[in-house]
Amino acid sequence: MAQHQDGDSRPDVARLSIGIFGGTGDEGRGLARRFAMAGHRVIIGSRSTERATAAAAACGRGLGVTGAENADAADQADIVIVAVPWEGHGELLAALAGGLSGKIVVDCVNPLGFDAHGAYALQVREGSAAQQAAALLPQSRVVGAFHHVSSVLLLDPEVAEVNMDVLVLGDDREATSLVQALAARIPGMRGIYAGRLRNCGQVEALTANLVAINRRYKAHAGLRVTDV
Amino acid sequence: MAQHQDGDSRPDVARLSIGIFGGTGDEGRGLARRFAMAGHRVIIGSRSTERATAAAAACGRGLGVTGAENADAADQADIVIVAVPWEGHGELLAALAGGLSGKIVVDCVNPLGFDAHGAYALQVREGSAAQQAAALLPQSRVVGAFHHVSSVLLLDPEVAEVNMDVLVLGDDREATSLVQALAARIPGMRGIYAGRLRNCGQVEALTANLVAINRRYKAHAGLRVTDV
Numbered sequence: 521m522a523q524h525q526d527g528d529s530r531p532d533v534a535r536l537s538i539g540i541f542g543g544t545g546d547e548g549r550g551l552a553r554r555f556a557m558a559g560h561r562v563i564i565g566s567r568s569t570e571r572a573t574a575a576a577a578a579c580g581r582g583l584g585v586t587g588a589e590n591a592d593a594a595d596q597a598d599i600v601i602v603a604v605p606w607e608g609h610g611e612l613l614a615a616l617a618g619g620l621s622g623k624i625v626v627d628c629v630n631p632l633g634f635d636a637h638g639a640y641a642l643q644v645r646e647g648s649a650a651q652q653a654a655a656l657l658p659q660s661r662v663v664g665a666f667h668h669v670s671s672v673l674l675l676d677p678e679v680a681e682v683n684m685d686v687l688v689l690g691d692d693r694e695a696t697s698l699v700q701a702l703a704a705r706i707p708g709m710r711g712i713y714a715g716r717l718r719n720c721g722q723v724e725a726l727t728a729n730l731v732a733i734n735r736r737y738k739a740h741a742g743l744r745v746t747d748v
Numbered sequence: 749m750a751q752h753q754d755g756d757s758r759p760d761v762a763r764l765s766i767g768i769f770g771g772t773g774d775e776g777r778g779l780a781r782r783f784a785m786a787g788h789r790v791i792i793g794s795r796s797t798e799r800a801t802a803a804a805a806a807c808g809r810g811l812g813v814t815g816a817e818n819a820d821a822a823d824q825a826d827i828v829i830v831a832v833p834w835e836g837h838g839e840l841l842a843a844l845a846g847g848l849s850g851k852i853v854v855d856c857v858n859p860l861g862f863d864a865h866g867a868y869a870l871q872v873r874e875g876s877a878a879q880q881a882a883a884l885l886p887q888s889r890v891v892g893a894f895h896h897v898s899s900v901l902l903l904d905p906e907v908a909e910v911n912m913d914v915l916v917l918g919d920d921r922e923a924t925s926l927v928q929a930l931a932a933r934i935p936g937m938r939g940i941y942a943g944r945l946r947n948c949g950q951v952e953a954l955t956a957n958l959v960a961i962n963r964r965y966k967a968h969a970g971l972r973v974t975d976v
Binding site: 637638639640641683684687689712713714715716718719721722723725726728729731732733736737739740741742743744745746747748 | 865866867868869911912915917940941942943944946947949950951953954956957959960961964965967968969970971972973974975976
């Protein structure tokens with residue numbers, strides 16, 4: 521695969537420590553595992569230290585993932601990934617705004633509903649989960665990314681490469697470039713800049729389409745961007 | 749590329765005639781050209797027969813594309829593609845509802861706004877252009893598709909294969925399967941079922957992200973669905 525050229529020198533992110541709110545869920549735990557495998561120090565955050573520690577242990581021996589209460593995870597991390605359920609997303613971020621001040625916060629939350637016909641996008645007053653985060657965290661640098669990554673693939677020990685592109689959205693070029701570089705730490709993945717935060721709602725909502733594709737084709741679908 | 753398996757026998761669409769509303773625009777003309785190259789009879793529709801005829805001639809010699817007023821194009825076609833600007837989309841479809849009765853109508857309209865920061869998704873009362881079409885055409889079988897196809901690639905005589913997947917959305921399985929097969933008539937393209945019409949809004953809106961990608965990477969970006 522050709523390296524993409526976007527005019528940035530690729531920032532060196534290899535030493536960044538990563539906190540993951542909602543790291544006890546499949547998506548957060550999957551990202552924790554892959555970033556730890558890539559050599560990052562990873563701290564799983566949860567409301568309960570006990571559950572965070574258990575999830576960290578479940579990431580696998582020797583990876584060195586630790587668990588902590590969310591506020592402590594934020595303190596210890598250079599960058600924080602938010603992978604909590606949409607319910608409680610706003611409340612959690614509002615409570616932790618102080619500790620997230622000055623940090624890059626990567627929101628990968630998809631506001632979806634489910635019924636007999638499958639998944640559908642929920643209306644979000646702010647336009648998207650990422651824009652809600654940006655409104656609640658005015659002192660943080662909010663980036664949207666990792667919305668479409670299959671937790672099944674992330675957690676599967678047989679899957680060596682996660683072959684998909686991660687769409688990265690944000691209004692702060694340095695922050696989006698850094699998150700693009702972070703995505704590229706997972707073998708097979710590229711981080712592709714895909715617009716400003718105001719265009720994040722449809723990226724989150726598109727997860728409902730991937731759910732439909734997975735159901736129809738019995739797949740773990742992801743996206744690749746062509747010609748980039 | 750592996751053929752996808754989705755449990756359908758691929759319908760035979762080789763003999764379908766295709767009407768294209770808005771075939772005087774780049775997107776419509778590009779699709780007209782590619783479908784004519786694939787052997788389809790194509791009728792470009794416009795409010796003006798004269799402009800339709802001129803656009804048909806511009807598709808290239810020997811392709812046999814013809815032009816007609818929209819209502820006549822609908823009459824002559826087995827299937828109609830709607831590639832008009834979002835402004836006037838509803839008005840046009842409401843006026844032509846009778847002639848579209850019983851037909852498959854493929855909506856590829858993207859409701860976008862543009863400002864100094866680039867493209868952004870417009871709010872649509874019905875949820876999406878395709879859902880607006882479905883509301884206005886209760887006797888037609890509305891499918892959403894071809895939203896992300898670059899008109900530059902479609903119109904470029906040097907481009908032999910248009911390497912991307914077309915997301916196909918709709919509530920009528922026979923109609924979506926047929927449009928999937930139609931997409932596959934263009935070399936390089938696959939038609940991938942991507943959910944019901946209620947999930948079409950984010951697919952239309954995602955075109956704003958592709959505009960941002962094209963601007964950043966100087967590309968003509970499209971999507972491929974992985975693992976399908």
